[in-house]
Amino acid sequence: MLGKVNHIAIAVPDMAAATATYRDTLGAKVSPPQALPEHGVTVVFVELPNTKVELLEPLGDASPISTFLEKSPAGGMHHICYEVDDIVAARDRLAANGARVLGDGNPKIGAHGKPVLFLHPKDFFGTLVELEEV
Amino acid sequence: MLGKVNHIAIAVPDMAAATATYRDTLGAKVSPPQALPEHGVTVVFVELPNTKVELLEPLGDASPISTFLEKSPAGGMHHICYEVDDIVAARDRLAANGARVLGDGNPKIGAHGKPVLFLHPKDFFGTLVELEEV
Numbered sequence: 001m002l003g004k005v006n007h008i009a010i011a012v013p014d015m016a017a018a019t020a021t022y023r024d025t026l027g028a029k030v031s032p033p034q035a036l037p038e039h040g041v042t043v044v045f046v047e048l049p050n051t052k053v054e055l056l057e058p059l060g061d062a063s064p065i066s067t068f069l070e071k072s073p074a075g076g077m078h079h080i081c082y083e084v085d086d087i088v089a090a091r092d093r094l095a096a097n098g099a100r101v102l103g104d105g106n107p108k109i110g111a112h113g114k115p116v117l118f119l120h121p122k123d124f125f126g127t128l129v130e131l132e133e134v
Numbered sequence: 135m136l137g138k139v140n141h142i143a144i145a146v147p148d149m150a151a152a153t154a155t156y157r158d159t160l161g162a163k164v165s166p167p168q169a170l171p172e173h174g175v176t177v178v179f180v181e182l183p184n185t186k187v188e189l190l191e192p193l194g195d196a197s198p199i200s201t202f203l204e205k206s207p208a209g210g211m212h213h214i215c216y217e218v219d220d221i222v223a224a225r226d227r228l229a230a231n232g233a234r235v236l237g238d239g240n241p242k243i244g245a246h247g248k249p250v251l252f253l254h255p256k257d258f259f260g261t262l263v264e265l266e267e268v
Contacts, residue, residue: 001161004184008142008214012259021258025231026216027135048216050138050184076260077211080142082160082182097159124155125146125209 001090003083006132007045007054011065012075015042015057022046022055030055039111040064054081079118079128087115087133099123107133135224137217140266141179141188145199146209149176149191156180156189167191173245174198188215213252213262221249221267233257241267 012018015033022044023030031045040063046053056078058066068078084090087107094101100120110116110132119129146152149167156178157164165179174197180187190212192200202212218224221241228235234254244250244266253263 002156002180002182005139005142005182005187008139010259010261014259018259021233022136025228025233025257026263027227046136048136048139053139053214072260074256074260076255077214080187080211093161094159099155099159121210122208123159125144125148125152126206127144127209127211129160 001084001093003085003134005051006081006083006130006134007052008080009054009056009078009130010075011056011068011072011078013057013069013073015044015055018055018057018075019044022053028053033057035059036111040066041111043111079130081116081130081132083134084131085133087117087131090131090133091117094119135218135227137219137268139185140215140217140264140268141186142214143188143190143212143264144209145190145202145206145212147191147203147207149178149189152189152191152209153178156187162187164189169193170245174200175245177245213264215250215264215266217268218265219267221251221265224265224267225251228253 019030022028029047034043040060042057042059044055102118107115115133117131121128156162163181168177174194176191176193178189236252241249249267251265255262
């Protein structure tokens with residue numbers, strides 16, 4: 001079921017500083033920042049040859065990453081996103097195995113404009129898992 | 135400087151349960167467990183088309199992931215490993231930018247038999263970064 005790792009998301013408190021570190025200290029190619037107010041985040045992609053790291057900074061008053069940064073003010077790894085061919089089939093397989101999908105259990109349109117699901121970290125050993133249909 | 139994401143490491147308290155979840159619930163290909171007593175971990179690779187997830191379970195009394203699991207008993211994302219062409223050049227670039235290398239600052243032979251460095255999470259927004267020369 002799991003396809004490629006689409007991205008590894010890292011929450012950061014200061015996007016300008018994080019972008020400079022990945023670009024200058026680590027020598028990676030970074031995208032311009034994209035504000036996604038409907039998702040409550042600003043995003044910068046760190047482009048690696050085989051996948052990407054997605055730096056996330058809170059945007060607005062109700063960002064989905066605010067609670068994470070309250071607990072880990074320096075930032076940290078937030079989730080892993082895997083690609084799947086068929087997100088409804090993925091959801092049904094997860095349900096059959098007792099894994100919980102966050103929200104109402106139905107795919108939503110994610111930050112890349114594609115259907116996504118987030119899975120409960122307690123069912124995946126403390127890791128927040130995102131599935132994205134590609 | 136940064137090349138491919140070699141692996142994303144996830145610390146888990148129960149390897150048998152984690153392996154079953156990645157294989158059966160998420161439908162991924164998983165390797166047999168490898169005990170690496172000299173590194174204080176047992177490792178299972180979750181093989182994705184473009185990279186791999188490395189599940190880590192403590193092995194022995196002085197595992198480098200024991201402290202992490204004391205703080206996060208359910209488990210969680212532990213580090214990201216990026217490939218580099220020249221680890222000594224990487225170290226020198228990091229030092230020139232003020233980033234701290236863990237340990238004595240020199241590459242060690244890592245769990246895959248190749249030279250590695252670990253970078254201080256405080257210099258990378260809460261993310262433990264491993265560099266591996268390939």
